[in-house]
Amino acid sequence: MLSWLKNLTNPTKKLTYSENTFIIWEPCTHSHAEVIPGYARYLLDLGFEVAIFATPARFDEGLFSKFNDSRIQLHRLPQWKIRRHFNKNGLGAARGILITTARKLSGQENYELESSIFSQRTPNQKLLLVDHDIKATHKNGTLSSQIITLRQPHYKNAITTVVNPHYFGEFPKSVLRKDAVNFITIGAMRKKRRNTTLLINAAEALHRQGIFKFKITVIGKGSLAGIPSHLKLYFDIKGRIDFSQLYSELENADFFLTLLDPENPEHNRYITTGTSGSFQLIYGFLRPCLIAKKFAEINQFTPNNSIIYNSNDELAEAMKKAISLSHEDYEALQKSLQMTADAIYKQSLANLSGLINN
Secondary structure, three states, X not given: OOHHHHHHOOOOXXXXXXXXXXEEEOOOOOOOHHHHHHHHHHHHHOOOEEEEEEOHHHHHOOOOOOOOOOOEEEEEOOHHHHHHHHHHHOOOOOOEEXXXXXXXXXXXXXXXXXXXXXXXXOOOOEEEEEOOEOHHHHHOOOOOOOOEEOOOOOOOOOOOEEOOOOOOOOOOOOOOOOOOEEEEEEOOEOOXXXXXXXXXXXXXXXXXXXXXXXXXXXXXXXXXXXXXXXXXXXXXXXXXXXXXXXXXXXXXXOEEEOOOOXXXXXXXXXXXXXXXXXXXXXXXXXXXXXXXXXXXXXXXOOOOOOEEEOOHHHHHHHHHHHHHOOHHHHHHHHHHHHHHHHHHHHHHHHHHHHHHHO
């Protein structure tokens, strides 16, 4: 473990921050921690020191194992202790607080946060709220342009401020593996979130065409128990893993399978009110994705930075195309994806600066 990380993740008895500190609080115990490094990177680039509050398990899983910066304080505390700290001390002298899953605090959709955070803030202390799906808050009329989302929603003229976190640390450049191209897919393997039948059918189609030099790494809850025996050699089922392992698996991957289903109404949220954590990983690790056309353009995926197919029946052909790419063509995809990620980063940094300083 990095020495600075080891020292600063010990439970802190006295929590103080300078006027140049910005606080990040992830109040969700199990989810959304993957956005924390990206938001911390933006705040560092804006010249702040950063104090991060999250459940100990998230840090213990290696959330910051690839991110080394002495300007970050990591406070690994249970949520009840975090609440007690803010109830007692407010924000202290800090410049403000970014709450990365705002609705988790109250369990409601109207951002009624604990009154102590509001009552003890000075007029200059910013309270920034992140929403991961704006449908409920739009319905009750509490959504505004001051709310942060990971991308601009496309839902009933809703306007938010986009600050897209996709930095996880420093990683070596990827080189396409021609011995066995590695496709990775991440997320709960359930029909509501991912079409597992689509994945198995694509592997079957490749197998029947005599295409054997590929594997599919599957990360997330659930299982693919229905894989036919002759296809099992193509699948590496990891289950749920920690952040350190996740980062390593992404480093070893060549392409990202989003497995978004244009025929599944449940997946419409990825182009309307919400987004997918997969997109953050694609931008951050520069792993070109295979994605259905319906979900591509809105999420800034183009034929220059990804492989786009029209329907579920075309996934196997898209994988075949990926497997057959030359090193030069693969590098071109990555360069274009880097340009996309850099543009998103630049605009997000400006947006966050505007929220803090206006």
